[in-house]
Amino acid sequence: MASISSFEGGNEERENSQQLLLDLGGFEGPIDVLLELAKQQKVDLIQISILELADQYLLWVRKLSLANVELAADYLVMAAWLAFMKSRLLLPETDGEEEPTGEEMASALRFQLKRLEKIRSLGFSLFDRFQLGQDFFFRGDPEDFGYLNNTTYDIELNDLILAYGEYSERRDIQVLRIQPSDLYSTQDAIGWFSRALVGNSSGWENFHGFLPTDKRSGIIGKSMLASAMTAMLQLTKDGKIDIQQRQNFSDIYIRPSDTK
Structure with missing residues (x-):
């Protein structure tokens, strides 16, 4: 021992x-x-x-x-x-358990x-050996050794196809950009009515007189008319304007609710 x-x-x-x-x-x-x-x-x-x-x-x-x-x-x-x-x-010693004696x-x-x-x-024996910087030293002019790396690829055709597919997906990623719409909104139409009815005490005014003067055709013009109709109904519901129509498909007239 x-x-x-x-x-x-x-x-x-x-x-x-x-x-x-x-x-x-x-x-x-x-x-x-x-x-x-x-x-x-x-x-x-x-x-x-x-x-x-x-x-x-x-x-x-x-x-x-x-x-x-x-x-x-x-x-x-x-x-x-x-x-x-x-x-x-x-x-205390226990029976049935294998424990060291x-x-x-x-x-x-x-x-x-x-x-x-x-x-x-x-x-301790390591310190008895020759030590760098104490028993032997580096040479004054260090030697530069070049390295030659040979890369060997071990892949199959399926691996190449999958790798190329992943690269193509990353390269062809397109960002969705939503262009601002030129369609008129209900809030735009409410602004038309609000500006036109401020200080208006002349009574009933034709519905088309509240629409913008630069009327457009096509879907832009349709959105302007639809937004104006929706805004008119909303203002009527809020009690801000009165509307009347003498018969079906005739002109609609609007006036402020406080006009007598």
Whole structure:
């Protein structure tokens, strides 16, 4: 099994002021020693207060400099494993559930420690190799390398047809533009009557006298006549004008409602 010194990544020279020293009643010393003893079942974890361990760890972290964050992470892993191992001891055993035994947990811990040791060992070995800018350097005149890209298209005729169809649809998109209409509206006709009847006290006036003088033929002229008829009926309904027609198909006469 990997020793605690190897787990610490070869940092035996770490000062005592940087180590996490615990005082938990049943144990007094570094946390890595406590973990080693617990792993070998040489200390009773039942007597160890995990709450006190957490409080002492947090107090130690507050005093630790930012340069030792890696050390704090290692100690946090150790404290977590101690808390997990004690929780397994406190929990009652249940039948019918396959859960790891104490020996299995110890084996898992040893595996994690060896794995962490290997990772950190490889990390340190990288810094032992020659480094760019320190042991070797770039040449003064950098070399420019050209790149040759050869594109090979793997498509079929159907793919080409579909792609061309999608491109044609995007290219031939037409925007619908509605031109303003020259047809007369009912609001236009109401304006004709309103302007012509203002101050008019002469009595009945012929309906056609209210229409614009620039009468047009075709559909424009028909829209003018239809809008005038609709406006006349609306103004009559609102009580603003009176209308009369002596007989069918004869001329229609209009006057303001207040004309007596």
